[in-house]
Amino acid sequence: MRSVGIFLLPTLVFLVAFTYLPFGVAALEGISALGSLFQQENLNALRVTALYTLLAVPLSVGLGLLAAVAVEGTSRLRLLARALIFHPVILPTVAFAAVFLYLLNPLGSLQGLLRWLGLQNPLGDPVGAFLAVVLVGVLKDAGLYMLYYLAGLQALPKEVLEAARVDGAGRLATFFRITLPLLSPTTFFVGIMATLGALRNVDHIFILTKGGPVGATDHLLYRVYTLGFEYFDFPQAGALTLVLLTALTALALLALPRLERGVHYDG
Amino acid sequence: MTGRQALPLARTRKRLARAASFLREVPALLASLPFLLIATFTLIAAFTPTADLNRGQLGTLTLENFRLAWQAADFPRLYGNTMLFTFGLLLVQLFTVTTAGFALAHLKARGRNGPFYLILAQLFLPASALILPNYILIHKLGLSDTLTALALPYVASATGAFLLRQGFLQIPRELIEAAQVDGATSWQILWRVLLPLVRPHLAAFSLVSLVYHWNEFLWPLVVIQSPEKRVLSLGFASFARSAESGMEWGLIAAGAILVALPMVLGFLLFQRGFVEAFTRSGLKG
Amino acid sequence: MNMKGIGIGLWVLLGLGLGQQTTITFYYPVGVAGPLARFIESYVSDFEKQNPQIRVNTVFGGNYEENQAKVVAAIRAGNPPDTAILLSQQLHTFLAMDAIEPFDPYIARDPELKKAVQDFFPAFMMNSTLDGKVWSLPFQRSTPILYYNKDAFREAGLDPEKPPATWEELVEYAKRLTKRDAQGRVVRYGVAIPTEDRSTWLLEGLVIQAGGLLYDPAGKGCKVLVDTEPVRRAMQFKADLARKHGVSPEGVIAWGTTPGDFAAGKVAMIYHSTGSLGFIRTNARFPFGTAFQPKLVRYGVPTGGANFYLFKGSDPAKREATLRFIKFMTSPELQARWSIDSGYVAARRSSWNLPLMRDYVRQWPQALTAREQLAYAKAELPVYNLQQVKDIIAEAEQAVVLGRKEAREATREAQRRVDEALKPFCR
Numbered sequence: 007m008r009s010v011g012i013f014l015l016p017t018l019v020f021l022v023a024f025t026y027l028p029f030g031v032a033a034l035e036g037i038s039a040l041g042s043l044f045q046q047e048n049l050n051a052l053r054v055t056a057l058y059t060l061l062a063v064p065l066s067v068g069l070g071l072l073a074a075v076a077v078e079g080t081s082r083l084r085l086l087a088r089a090l091i092f093h094p095v096i097l098p099t100v101a102f103a104a105v106f107l108y109l110l111n112p113l114g115s116l117q118g119l120l121r122w123l124g125l126q127n128p129l130g131d132p133v134g135a136f137l138a139v140v141l142v143g144v145l146k147d148a149g150l151y152m153l154y155y156l157a158g159l160q161a162l163p164k165e166v167l168e169a170a171r172v173d174g175a176g177r178l179a180t181f182f183r184i185t186l187p188l189l190s191p192t193t194f195f196v197g198i199m200a201t202l203g204a205l206r207n208v209d210h211i212f213i214l215t216k217g218g219p220v221g222a223t224d225h226l227l228y229r230v231y232t233l234g235f236e237y238f239d240f241p242q243a244g245a246l247t248l249v250l251l252t253a254l255t256a257l258a259l260l261a262l263p264r265l266e267r268g269v270h271y272d273g
Numbered sequence: 274m275t276g277r278q279a280l281p282l283a284r285t286r287k288r289l290a291r292a293a294s295f296l297r298e299v300p301a302l303l304a305s306l307p308f309l310l311i312a313t314f315t316l317i318a319a320f321t322p323t324a325d326l327n328r329g330q331l332g333t334l335t336l337e338n339f340r341l342a343w344q345a346a347d348f349p350r351l352y353g354n355t356m357l358f359t360f361g362l363l364l365v366q367l368f369t370v371t372t373a374g375f376a377l378a379h380l381k382a383r384g385r386n387g388p389f390y391l392i393l394a395q396l397f398l399p400a401s402a403l404i405l406p407n408y409i410l411i412h413k414l415g416l417s418d419t420l421t422a423l424a425l426p427y428v429a430s431a432t433g434a435f436l437l438r439q440g441f442l443q444i445p446r447e448l449i450e451a452a453q454v455d456g457a458t459s460w461q462i463l464w465r466v467l468l469p470l471v472r473p474h475l476a477a478f479s480l481v482s483l484v485y486h487w488n489e490f491l492w493p494l495v496v497i498q499s500p501e502k503r504v505l506s507l508g509f510a511s512f513a514r515s516a517e518s519g520m521e522w523g524l525i526a527a528g529a530i531l532v533a534l535p536m537v538l539g540f541l542l543f544q545r546g547f548v549e550a551f552t553r554s555g556l557k558g
Numbered sequence: 559m560n561m562k563g564i565g566i567g568l569w570v571l572l573g574l575g576l577g578q579q580t581t582i583t584f585y586y587p588v589g590v591a592g593p594l595a596r597f598i599e600s601y602v603s604d605f606e607k608q609n610p611q612i613r614v615n616t617v618f619g620g621n622y623e624e625n626q627a628k629v630v631a632a633i634r635a636g637n638p639p640d641t642a643i644l645l646s647q648q649l650h651t652f653l654a655m656d657a658i659e660p661f662d663p664y665i666a667r668d669p670e671l672k673k674a675v676q677d678f679f680p681a682f683m684m685n686s687t688l689d690g691k692v693w694s695l696p697f698q699r700s701t702p703i704l705y706y707n708k709d710a711f712r713e714a715g716l717d718p719e720k721p722p723a724t725w726e727e728l729v730e731y732a733k734r735l736t737k738r739d740a741q742g743r744v745v746r747y748g749v750a751i752p753t754e755d756r757s758t759w760l761l762e763g764l765v766i767q768a769g770g771l772l773y774d775p776a777g778k779g780c781k782v783l784v785d786t787e788p789v790r791r792a793m794q795f796k797a798d799l800a801r802k803h804g805v806s807p808e809g810v811i812a813w814g815t816t817p818g819d820f821a822a823g824k825v826a827m828i829y830h831s832t833g834s835l836g837f838i839r840t841n842a843r844f845p846f847g848t849a850f851q852p853k854l855v856r857y858g859v860p861t862g863g864a865n866f867y868l869f870k871g872s873d874p875a876k877r878e879a880t881l882r883f884i885k886f887m888t889s890p891e892l893q894a895r896w897s898i899d900s901g902y903v904a905a906r907r908s909s910w911n912l913p914l915m916r917d918y919v920r921q922w923p924q925a926l927t928a929r930e931q932l933a934y935a936k937a938e939l940p941v942y943n944l945q946q947v948k949d950i951i952a953e954a955e956q957a958v959v960l961g962r963k964e965a966r967e968a969t970r971e972a973q974r975r976v977d978e979a980l981k982p983f984c985r
Contacts, residue, residue, distance in 0.1 A: 009459055010379045014388050017373035020429035021391060025398050028406035035409065076300035083298050087305035089544060093312065095551065096536045098488035098506045101529035104513045105315050108326075108522040111815055130753075130809030132960065145307065153552045206401045209490040213510065218755055219810040220956045227402065227491075234405045235495055236627045237946050238634070243405045250402050258397035265393070324841070345595065417635045498632045500617045511620045514588075521593070 029251060036244025043245055047221065048229070052249065055226040058140060059204040066144040067193065067200050070151025075181070077152070078159050088156075092149035099209035103142050106214060110138055132222035135215045139223045142210045147203055151196045158192030159185075191264075198261045205253060226250050318526035326522045338527035342512070345524070348531060350501060351508040354420060358504055359486045362424040363479055370430050370478060371471070374437025375463050379449075395431035404495045411496060418498045427486065432554050433478045439553075440474035441467060477550035480543075487536055505532045580879040581613040582872075585632075585642035587625035587864060588618065594833075597899045605886050612879045622864065623756050623945060626651075633657045638869040640880040643697050646685035646865045650779040650942045653688075654983055659868045660691040664881055671881070674888055677906045679929075681861050684937035694865035695888050696905035698896070700833045701859045701928050701935055702763050704852065705817075708845040710735050710746065710826040721827075721849035725767070725795060728827070728852045732805035735826035748805035749827040750820070751796055752813040753959050758951045759862050760829055762938055763851055764792035766858030772939050772951075779942045780984035784951055785973035790965040791854070793958040801961055810956050817841075831862060832928035835901025839922065848924040850931050859931055860938035863902065894918075903928045942983035950975045 042048060077088045094102050110120070110128045120126065128134030162185065170180045186193075208227045211217060217224035217232065224232075226246060234243030318326055320334045342348075377389060400407065407426050408417070416422040444467060452462045490506040497503055509532045513525050530537075540547050584602075588594045595618050602614045619625025622645055629642050633655060644652075652658040665671045675683075675692060682696040708718035714734040722728040732748025739745050751760060762772050770788025774781035783789070799806035807825070817834040819825050821841035829851060838846065850857055866884045868877075886892060890908045894915040897904035909915055910929070919925055941947050954972035957963040963971075 010376050013372040013376035013459070013463070014380075015372075016369045017392065017429040017434060018388060020369065020425070021395060024400070024407060024410070024426040025395050025403070025429070026391075028403040028410060029398075031406035031409055032403070035406065073304045076304040081298065081301075084301045087301040088548075089540075090305040090308040090312065092548070092551075093308065093537070093540065096484050096488075096540050096547070097529075097533045098490065098509065100490050100506050100510045100513070101532045104509075104525050104529055105311060105318075107513075107525065108318065109311075109314070127807050127809040127811070130807070130811060132962075134809070145311070149308075150551060153548060157552045202397065202399070206399045208401075209506075212490070212494075213513065216755055218953075218956065219753075220953055220960060220962060227404075230405055231491070231495070234408070235631060236623070237943070238630065240405065240409070247402070247405045251398070254397050254399075254402060258394055261397070262390075262393060265396075341593075345593075412635065418632075418637060498628055498635060498637065500615070511618055511624070514620050514624070 032244050032247040032251065034244075035240050036242075036246070036248045039239075039241035039245040040248075042242045043249065047224070048242075048246060050221045051224045051226045051229040051246065054136070054222065054224050055205070055253075057136070058143075058225060059201060062140050062143050062204045063197060063200040065140065066147045066203075067151055067196050069144060069148040070196060071155050071189075071193070073148060073152040074155030074159060078156060088152070091152055094146045095149045097146075099146055099207065100213050102146055103210035103213040106138065106142055110214075129215060130219060132219055135219060136222045139211055139214055142214065143204070143207065146210070147200065147207075151200065154192055154196050154199075155189065158189050162188050194261075194264060198257065198265070201257055202254070205250065205257075315526045315529060318523050319530050320527075321523055323521045323523040338521075338523040339531070341521075342524050342528040342531055346508045346512040346528065347500070348508075351503060351505045352535075354502060355487060355504040358420050358423050359483050361420070362427055362486060363482050365424065365428055366430055366433055366482055367475060367479070369428055370433030370437050371463070371468065371475070373429075373434035374439075374471075374474075375441055375467065377434060377438040378441035392429075392431045392434050395429065400426035401491050404492060407492075408495050417496060418502060419496075420502060422496045423489075423493055423504070426492065427482075430478075430482070433482070436478050436554055437471060437474050440471035444470050474553070476546070477553045480539075480547060480550035481554045484536055484547075508532075579611055579613050580875050581615055582640040582876050582880050582883060583615045583617065584883070585617045585619045585625055585629050585639050585644075587620060587622045587643060594836075594900055597896065601887065601892060601896070605883060608886075609879075609882060612882065614883060626945065630655070633869070638871050640872045640876050641866055641868060641884060643864045644694075644867055645944075646682075646694055646696070646699075646861070646863065647938045647940045648944055649685065649688060649693050650940060650983075651944050652867060653693075654942055657869055658693060659870055660693050661695065661868060662691055665692060668881070670885055674885065674906070677890070677908050678888075679903075679905060679907060679932055681932040681935045682903075682905050684861065684935075685940055686865060694867045695884060696863075696865050697887055698833065698900070698902045699861060699863040699865075699905045700831045700902050701861055701931050702760055702829055702851060703832050703859075703927050703931060704827060704829060704849045705820055705834075705838060706827040706847050706849065707735075707820070707823065707842075708847055710737075710823070710844075713737075714826075718845070718847065721847060722852050723850075724852050725854045729799070729803055729805065732799070732827065733803060736805045744804075746823065747807055747825040749799060749829075750806055750811050750816055750825045751799065751829045752811045752816045753796065753956055754813045754952060756945070756949055756952055757813070758939060758948050758955070759860060761789075761792055761796075761951070761955055762860040763829070763858065764795060764854075765789050766860065766936055767851065767854045767856060768792050768795075769855040771936060773941060775937075778984075779940055780980055782939070782941055782947060782951075782973075782976045782980070784954070784976055785969045789969050793955050793965045793968065795854075796955070797959045797961065797965075800959070810959060820846075831901075832925075833863065833900055833902045835922075835925060835928075836899055837901070839901070839924075846924070848927040850927065850934070857931070857934040859935055861932070861935045862938055897925070901925070903932070941980070943979050946979045947976050950979060 073091050077084045077091065120128065128138050166184060167180065170184050175183070206227060208225045211223055211225055211228045215223040217228050227250060230243050230246045230250065233239045233246065317331065319338055321331060322333055322335050322337060325331065325333055373392065377392070403426065411417050411422040411425065448466060449462055452466050488506060490510065493504050493507050497507060509528055512528055586598055599616060602616050606612065606614060619628040626644055626648060629639060629644060632638055638657060661671070665675055674695070678696050682699045686692055686694045686696065704721060706721050711718040716731060716734060722731045728749060735746065735748040736744060737746040754760060758772065765772050765788045768788035768791045770786050771783065772789065773783060800808045816828050817830055817837050818841070820828045821838055823844065851859055866887065868880065872880060888905065890906045890912060893904040893906045894909040894912050896902060897909065897915070898918045904910060904915065950972050954968040958965050958968050
């Protein structure tokens with residue numbers, strides 16, 4: 007067909023205006039403040055973001071996989087379990103996180119449970135607050151990753167699994183030697199999604215910890231907000247935005263070749 | 274079938290089978306338990322007087338929290354704004370993702386690669402990472418504090434474009450060729466012949482877009498200042514803060530339920546649709 | 559017929575003219591415990607009933623910090639509110655933005671306003687006046703006070719009418735008030751002094767009590783004194799409560815939930831705003847007392863809370879409506895009502911002579927503490943780039959409370975960062 011190119015126009019115009027042009031705007035704004043990146047608070051934000059990603063990604067992906075294996079099938083109970091695990095995905099993060107304000111309140115009704123876990127005042131302690139933020143992030147997203155894994159599990163070649171069983175391989179062995187390797191494209195994809203999520207979802211930090219205490223949950227994006235929209239220091243916020251965009255670009259370069267293959271040949 | 278007359282052995286066997294089938298459900302139970310607890314807690318808290326909650330006392334049920342929450346924030350307006358934003362945006366997106374998906378599916382290889390990568394890369398440049406430069410742009414355009422500004426960064430959607438591209442690629446080429454022989458233009462082919470066939474893809478995209486933007490928080494927080502333009506997540510966050518200082522946990526839970534209700538209802542009604550939509554929009558190979 | 563038509567037209571026009579509404583925009587925060595937003599909304603609707611030609615567009619902006627950020631964002635977007643309740647110590651921020659107007663011209667021509675200015679407690683005007691001009695009018699004003707649980711005092715063998723008067727006594731009382739169960743777990747803490755997320759208010763009180771002040775009053779908003787002995791003693795005192803004496807919950811104690819913990823009997827003494835009195839009154843199921851915060855070398859607290867500001871860019875009709883609204887909200891009657899509803903100190907001296915207020919004080923003498931403490935009050939930290947400065951100091955305080963840093967190291971580092979943050983504003 008000819009003249010199909012014109013159909014791309016609406017998307018491309020907005021894409022350039024609000025995705026690629028902003029890249030440049032951030033650079034223009036931030037270039038003068040690049041030196042400030044080495045300030046202690048900004049280095050701290052980098053560290054927090056890296057730690058958060060390193061912890062939240064494997065946990066949410068792992069939970070998603072476990073959940074998928076646990077609820078695969080069609081019994082009524084499994085469908086119910088599936089709905090339960092998935093439901094935080096459709097909730098506003100701020101609403102989901104607000105419930106944890108009560109659950110984690112040091113002197114609230116769950117005091118006993120928290121103490122038993124050795125967490126007396128989770129949100130008032132740097133480590134506890136960080137873990138709380140990770141926990142909420144993981145529980146919020148795991149359901150989505152479960153869906154991807156369920157789809158992945160369904161697409162597995164049944165013959166191979168059957169063959170393994172016939173060969174007398176145990177359930178665990180089958181899972182680790184056969185299922186998991188076969189799922190690796192899904193795992194790669196889910197891992198990328200989770201990393202992306204860890205870099206861009208900070209809504210729960212606004213509700214739970216506001217970046218504190220002592221900066222323990224001061225995620226890069228949260229700091230961009232504080233700098234830009236509370237201190238109105240646009241150059242520094244711009245410089246941090248550039249860091250975030252660099253990380254995202256690196257992720258894209260890592261993922262795009264494989265993603266593209268998927269997009270091209272699936273169908 | 275097996276009544277009183279059933280053999281004892283058969284009965285035992287049946288019981289064993291039932292126990293075994295229950296045991297097989299245990300992992301599913303365990304995996305969903307934390308989620309069940311959180312949901313149950315939210316529900317209980319929403320219907321329990323705050324004073325009781327603070328003393329860890331349960332049993333009394335009340336609708337008071339919902340009444341207070343409804344008064345504390347202007348919910349009709351919040352719902353209205355959120356719907357205006359999400360559905361208005363969706364309407365525009367349906368146009369952009371259909372056209373883009375169509376083009377991506379049928380562009381000649383030569384002209385395709387540039388736009389292809391440009392759009393694909395957007396998956397990795399989410400609007401939330403661009404709040405600062407986008408705010409500067411919106412401000413320059415004189416659009417700060419408008420619902421329009423909320424929508425602008427999402428008008429072009431890579432997720433949608435590729436979802437629709439998949440849809441278009443599944444349509445047999447002969448259909449298009451037949452229409453071309455009849456002298457139809459590209460636009461007519463898209464509108465009359467192909468559009469009805471990608472309806473499931475459009476539906477899936479719509480669901481995901483609605484859920485995502487209904488829950489959106491950071492970008493509205495940056496853009497919107499006037500209370501009469503607030504969306505639900507903003508209204509809830511500010512109201513949760515005032516309720517938190519009074520430790521009105523029941524109120525927070527009730528507010529959270531009010532905010533999430535439309536999505537939860539939708540999910541309960543169209544569970545399969547949601548699951549399918551979210552799975553599809555994953556865009557994997 | 560024609561005449562009749564014109565007549566009707568005139569009436570319609572006149573009706574429109576009379577019924578024409580002025581809409582003003584008003585931002586307010588909630589900084590203490592309790593359903594305060596609901597009270598404010600009800601005052602606004604009373605005002606609108608009395609002034610049907612004025613509509614007040616109220617914006618609940620969140621806590622003090624969030625509300626501040628919203629107002630600044632609105633100003634920057636070229637859409638300033640007509641008035642807002644903002645921390646009295648934010649004066650320098652708005653001066654630097656050239657966003658506010660002084661009240662003086664209006665005071666000069668409006669006797670009601672003039673009377674009001676003379677009627678406010680002088681301590682509450684300390685943060686409002688600069689170089690002889692009045693930049694804001696007090697609305698929700700407070701000082702931090704000590705709340706204590708009289709039942710717990712009795713149980714611990716302490717005299718419930720004799721609250722601790724010195725830091726030393728506070729620690730001693732707190733030790734006796736801390737209650738443990740059979741397994742040695744604490745079921746009631748002796749004392750909780752919140753470490754505020756993004757504010758230095760309670761710390762300022764401790765610094766004053768230790769004989770210092772967090773800023774140089776002659777420094778014109780440019781001189782913050784963090785690296786001083788009183789600041790170190792104040793931070794160390796807080797850290798010791800949990801880490802050395804074990805009478806306070808470990809970690810950073812949240813400002814927001816502390817009154818609730820007190821009301822639930824989980825901690826016997828707290829430092830908090832007098833503005834939380836209303837919440838504690840309705841929620842505590844035990845007799846409680848209020849007292850001056852104990853001294854180290856002297857009594858003292860910062861005043862706190864927020865004032866009405868006037869923003870530039872309002873047209874005369876809106877300005878008139880705004881002033882009428884502010885006069886209503888700061889009237890002796892409304893200040894009395896607000897004080898009773900919330901616990902804030904009625905900022906007008908004459909409020910305290912109203913029958914309503916007298917009855918209230920007779921029933922709840924706890925409300926008098928904050929008023930009397932005003933005699934020892936100092937203005938709270940007035941400085942440029944306020945939020946960033948406060949964040950830096952609060953973070954240093956948190957680090958000491960958590961045992962992450964020595965007080966000496968924390969204050970030295972904070973001083974350097976504060977000076978850095980002030981540089982662009984102070985040459």
